[in-house]
Amino acid sequence: MSTDPIFLNEAIRFIKNELKAFYTPDEVQQLIFIIFEHLTDLTKVDIISGNNRIIPASKLEQVSRMVYLLKKKMPIEYIVGKTKFYYLDLKVSPDVLIPRPETEELVEWIIKTNTSSSPKILDIGTGNGCIAISLAKNIPGTVMDAIEISPNAICIAKANAQQNGVKINFFNDNILCPDLTEKYQVYDIIVSNPPYVMEKERERMDKNVLDYEPDKAIFVSNENPLVFYNAIADFSLQQLCDDGVLYFEINEALSVEVTDLLNRKGYNNVVVRKDINEKFRFIKAKLH
16 A cells, blocks of 8 residues: 555555455445544544545555454454443453453343342453443442453453443452352352353354454363353352342353253253344343
8 A cells, every 4th residue: 555645535445455355345344434433533424425535644554554464364353452342442452352242132131130229240251341341331339340360351351441430349260260159249140251162163163263362261172061151150059149140141052051050050030042143142040
């Protein structure tokens, strides 16, 4: 790309030509919006209609770098260092999983079904803090704790909490460790979106996920795919109040297995819910 300033429509043409072999036209258009909203003060309307706008040379160098990384299938969220989740701006990096739209549905379910005026909530495996921050932001009076095994992820989650003006107590712990319950209070709600993709499903995953997102936040063994659900269910038996509720995001292929696990452990009113794509994606269970 030229190092001289060029019109916006020329920059857009360059991006389309470079990326057309790697992404669908709709995907390219969304990437164009994200690139110019990140690098400039242009809105989507400006980008669509502003052919006579000038893009300075300094921005063009960044556009070229971003296109280079996109051709290598790096997720655009990692390139710009942020994403949107449940109407919030959140930082991301390769240390954390990029939040998915279906997880917003889990957050919405919790917000709509919460009956406590000031619930105590624990988010297990918080990653960049998307679930915890969204709940704390949208349920007044929430006392929010969050567990995460990765120190680097906790740094990002803390920055996101501060950026969005919510107080969250973060704990660097491994939920698979025994005797963890002694450190934590009793909660009205425990929620987790743990690793749940089986290794045998790896071949169906997109290259941008496999090459850039953290394996430990995604995959579990074929032999023990419920390892996190089992540990969290046992933990929650001790840490949920009498009318407390446990929420999970799940692998659509394991909804029956997770339901059976919860029933065997004595949970009641186990409800499986589909996401917007009609996939079994969420489970809610109560102790009593």
